[in-house]
Amino acid sequence: MDYEFLKFLALILLSTKLFGLVTRKIKLPQVVGALLAGVFLGPACLGLIEKTDFISSLSELGVILLMFTVGMETDIGELKKSGKASFVIALCGVIVPLLGGFAVAKLWGIGENGQGAPAILQQFFIGVILTATSVSITVETLKELGKMSTRAGNAILGAALIDDILGIIALTVITSLAGGGEGADTAPLWLVLVKIVAFFIVAILAAVVYHIVYIKWRDHDRKDLRRHTIVSFVFCLALAWIAEEFFGVADITGAFLAGLALSGSTNVKYTTSKFDTLSYMLLSPVFFTSVGLSMTSIKMGSNLIWFTVAIVLIALATKVVGCGLGAKVCRYTGKESLQIGVGMISRGEVALIVAQKGAGLGLIDEKFFVPIIIMVVFTTIITPVLLKFVFKGQADENVDSQLVRNIEERQKFEEQIQELSRK
Amino acid sequence: MDYEFLKFLALILLSTKLFGLVTRKIKLPQVVGALLAGVFLGPACLGLIEKTDFISSLSELGVILLMFTVGMETDIGELKKSGKASFVIALCGVIVPLLGGFAVAKLWGIGENGQGAPAILQQFFIGVILTATSVSITVETLKELGKMSTRAGNAILGAALIDDILGIIALTVITSLAGGGEGADTAPLWLVLVKIVAFFIVAILAAVVYHIVYIKWRDHDRKDLRRHTIVSFVFCLALAWIAEEFFGVADITGAFLAGLALSGSTNVKYTTSKFDTLSYMLLSPVFFTSVGLSMTSIKMGSNLIWFTVAIVLIALATKVVGCGLGAKVCRYTGKESLQIGVGMISRGEVALIVAQKGAGLGLIDEKFFVPIIIMVVFTTIITPVLLKFVFKGQADENVDSQLVRNIEERQKFEEQIQELSRK
Numbered sequence: 038m039d040y041e042f043l044k045f046l047a048l049i050l051l052s053t054k055l056f057g058l059v060t061r062k063i064k065l066p067q068v069v070g071a072l073l074a075g076v077f078l079g080p081a082c083l084g085l086i087e088k089t090d091f092i093s094s095l096s097e098l099g100v101i102l103l104m105f106t107v108g109m110e111t112d113i114g115e116l117k118k119s120g121k122a123s124f125v126i127a128l129c130g131v132i133v134p135l136l137g138g139f140a141v142a143k144l145w146g147i148g149e150n151g152q153g154a155p156a157i158l159q160q161f162f163i164g165v166i167l168t169a170t171s172v173s174i175t176v177e178t179l180k181e182l183g184k185m186s187t188r189a190g191n192a193i194l195g196a197a198l199i200d201d202i203l204g205i206i207a208l209t210v211i212t213s214l215a216g217g218g219e220g221a222d223t224a225p226l227w228l229v230l231v232k233i234v235a236f237f238i239v240a241i242l243a244a245v246v247y248h249i250v251y252i253k254w255r256d257h258d259r260k261d262l263r264r265h266t267i268v269s270f271v272f273c274l275a276l277a278w279i280a281e282e283f284f285g286v287a288d289i290t291g292a293f294l295a296g297l298a299l300s301g302s303t304n305v306k307y308t309t310s311k312f313d314t315l316s317y318m319l320l321s322p323v324f325f326t327s328v329g330l331s332m333t334s335i336k337m338g339s340n341l342i343w344f345t346v347a348i349v350l351i352a353l354a355t356k357v358v359g360c361g362l363g364a365k366v367c368r369y370t371g372k373e374s375l376q377i378g379v380g381m382i383s384r385g386e387v388a389l390i391v392a393q394k395g396a397g398l399g400l401i402d403e404k405f406f407v408p409i410i411i412m413v414v415f416t417t418i419i420t421p422v423l424l425k426f427v428f429k430g431q432a433d434e435n436v437d438s439q440l441v442r443n444i445e446e447r448q449k450f451e452e453q454i455q456e457l458s459r460k
Numbered sequence: 461m462d463y464e465f466l467k468f469l470a471l472i473l474l475s476t477k478l479f480g481l482v483t484r485k486i487k488l489p490q491v492v493g494a495l496l497a498g499v500f501l502g503p504a505c506l507g508l509i510e511k512t513d514f515i516s517s518l519s520e521l522g523v524i525l526l527m528f529t530v531g532m533e534t535d536i537g538e539l540k541k542s543g544k545a546s547f548v549i550a551l552c553g554v555i556v557p558l559l560g561g562f563a564v565a566k567l568w569g570i571g572e573n574g575q576g577a578p579a580i581l582q583q584f585f586i587g588v589i590l591t592a593t594s595v596s597i598t599v600e601t602l603k604e605l606g607k608m609s610t611r612a613g614n615a616i617l618g619a620a621l622i623d624d625i626l627g628i629i630a631l632t633v634i635t636s637l638a639g640g641g642e643g644a645d646t647a648p649l650w651l652v653l654v655k656i657v658a659f660f661i662v663a664i665l666a667a668v669v670y671h672i673v674y675i676k677w678r679d680h681d682r683k684d685l686r687r688h689t690i691v692s693f694v695f696c697l698a699l700a701w702i703a704e705e706f707f708g709v710a711d712i713t714g715a716f717l718a719g720l721a722l723s724g725s726t727n728v729k730y731t732t733s734k735f736d737t738l739s740y741m742l743l744s745p746v747f748f749t750s751v752g753l754s755m756t757s758i759k760m761g762s763n764l765i766w767f768t769v770a771i772v773l774i775a776l777a778t779k780v781v782g783c784g785l786g787a788k789v790c791r792y793t794g795k796e797s798l799q800i801g802v803g804m805i806s807r808g809e810v811a812l813i814v815a816q817k818g819a820g821l822g823l824i825d826e827k828f829f830v831p832i833i834i835m836v837v838f839t840t841i842i843t844p845v846l847l848k849f850v851f852k853g854q855a856d857e858n859v860d861s862q863l864v865r866n867i868e869e870r871q872k873f874e875e876q877i878q879e880l881s882r883k
Contacts, residue, residue: 047697
């Protein structure tokens with residue numbers, strides 16, 4: 038038995054927490070700190086941690102749980118209500134960055150050296166990475182500004198939900214196309230699509246069966262919530278595994294669908310809080326650090342520096358233009374369209390999850406992790422600044438939003454638990 | 461990337477839960493179910509799960525957390541109060557099973573085939589496995605009978621605390637003696653003892669430094685309990701790693717001491733509840749299953765069957781005689797001494813943790829896992845039966861016990877959290 042993994046875990050947890058505290062002090066999300074911790078501990082700087090199989094598997098488990106939680110937190114009821122406008126905004130906000138990323142990658146000739154997946158897939162993959170919006174920083178900023186309940190605020194929340202799902206579809210298609218990983222033949226498009234559709238059908242059937250069995254069981258035994266949490270975990274792991282093993286679909290797609298299937302059920306708050314504990318105490322730090330560990334060097338050639346600049350600008354411009362255009366089509370005012378576009382700029386952990394996933398399939402060379410990490414960090418920093426600017430001088434319209442209340446309720450609930458546990 | 465581990469985890473979680481439910485229905489602890497799940501899934505039966513490096517490391521992490529929690533839940537204040545009587549009872553209750561186990565092992569000539577650690581260590585190791593008492597089932601039974609607050613009940617609780625610590629010392633000495641694992645030379649006794657003492661000093665110093673830094677920090681920032689939990693996790697992992705790496709001491713000894721160091725601090729309830737979540741959702745099921753996985757065959761030769769019978773009887777008799785004798789010396793009545801002895805019979809997860817630890821060091825052949833699992837299961841089943849018998853016809857004396865109240869408070873607190881989360 039080798040005990041190195043204990044040292045690795047101790048270093049990962051300690052440094053993500055320390056870096057997280059520092060980034061929080063300067064009002065950046067803690068994710069940024071965790072990423073930097075990985076870069077700092079990994080081969081690019083100190084070289085204290087290697088990416089062992091244990092770390093890789095734990096990190097993969099962390100990603101699966103993250104996507105499972107994203108799925109569980111998707112409010113399908115809200116999704117239906119948010120309606121056509123949100124859908125159009127999200128769709129334009131996915132297509133424009135997808136094409137923009139592809140164009141930049143094409144211009145730089147990415148993937149044309151014959152390594153990894155076919156060049157066109159690698160180029161589209163850069164686009165897929167740019168699609169994933171993370172609105173948590175936007176929500177925080179808008180709440181702080183008291184603009185959460187404006188028309189623009191509501192549109193952002195609705196569009197972000199749909200954005201997640203569209204992004205997952207794009208990811209599913211491209212990872213399935215890359216199929217067996219580096220060197221393997223690319224599967225024909227029709228077969229890939231048939232497999233994806235087949236998996237979605239299986240997932241829906243599984244969800245229906247789960248709900249029927251679950252509701253029977255829950256009525257039979259309402260007391261022990263722990264076991265419900267474990268059973269939902271098993272459901273998530275099983276769908277993730279089935280996706281990879283039998284359909285060539287990404288495991289995180291399976292995990293997301295599993296989460297979506299549970300999103301409406303009772304006890305979902307309790308379940309989510311338990312998975313949160315599992316995530317923040319062990320799995321998330323390992324995942325974010327392992328992204329940082331993938332950076333083998335922080336020295337960048339001038340070509341890569343220019344690529345970074347381009348990708349950051351394109352990430353910024355395509356969301357503003359795409360979402361703004363979508364909003365304008367749906368008869369939002371020019372100012373509102375700009376606000377919506379700006380609100381959708383920030384990318385977060387999902388972009389990293391997607392990148393990490395692609396690396397394993399030969400869809401992206403790990404040297405591009407540096408530009409992507411910089412893109413994530415930059416869009417996260419710039420969003421609040423730009424938001425304050427575009428919302429300046431506007432009175433709060435105080436439209437009520439169920440979603441905002443949900444988030445607030447959840448926070449209150451968490452505070453209550455903390456309060457209780459301090460007694 | 462290999463996705464088998466997702467399937468393994470799903471199977472482990474599902475089957476430990478299912479077996480756990482069944483064993484609970486027939487009033488056995490869920491641990492028994494988890495063990496059986498491992499046997500069922502492993503090479504002895506279905507062969508669905510292999511013991512990969514990932515499973516082994518995760519299981520080791522589970523053990524570390526279990527011992528950390530045992531340490532945290534040790535009430536040092538109560539330990540001081542429980543006084544001389546509890547100490548004498550615990551000491552006799554450790555020495556007699558240690559010698560009894562050694563005698564049986566010697567009789568069967570265990571370890572004399574030249575494999576693994578020196579024979580005498582392997583023989584003493586069987587004794588060490590027999591020392592660890594687990595009183596949770598006793599506490600449950602006594603509460604049910606309304607006898608928790610009797611003189612005997614109090615003595616059992618006090619002795620069980622000290623038993624844990626004495627057991628850890630025995631384990632530390634013997635694992636350190638076995639040193640570098642199979643095939644390696646045995647270190648001289650004096651060097652091993654020096655290293656152990658040195659590690660205890662380092663652990664105490666670390667605890668003092670931790671407390672000084674921690675209290676400063678806590679006063680500075682009382683709000684975010686999460687980070688305190690993570691820092692205590694880092695402390696545990698670091699001590700576990702340092703123990704193995706620099707002192708040749710078992711990692712679980714380090715984890716236990718780390719827990720002990722934190723046992724008096726505020727927020728310990730909150731911290732423990734978070735580690736509980738991490739344990740029951742992932743790490744404990746993996747650990748118990750992996751013990752079951754170690755059983756490569758459930759076919760037993762007649763020699764092994766007789767050894768099993770002997771070890772079960774010796775486990776039973778030595779605790780009753782050892783603890784009973786200790787109690788008698790401390791002027792408990794004959795009946796009380798018997799009650800105390802019977803209350804200390806049941807072995808639990810610690811015996812399995814010790815056995816698992818020894819297997820990695822060549823201190824025990826894995827074929828003896830079958831007798832040990834049977835011993836744990838049998839002593840756990842028989843304890844409540846015998847307790848009901850020896851406590852028959854005695855009125856409850858209703859002496860108040862802080863410890864019982866503590867346990868009740870904790871349960872109430874957990875129910876409150878569940879209640880809250882259901883809203």
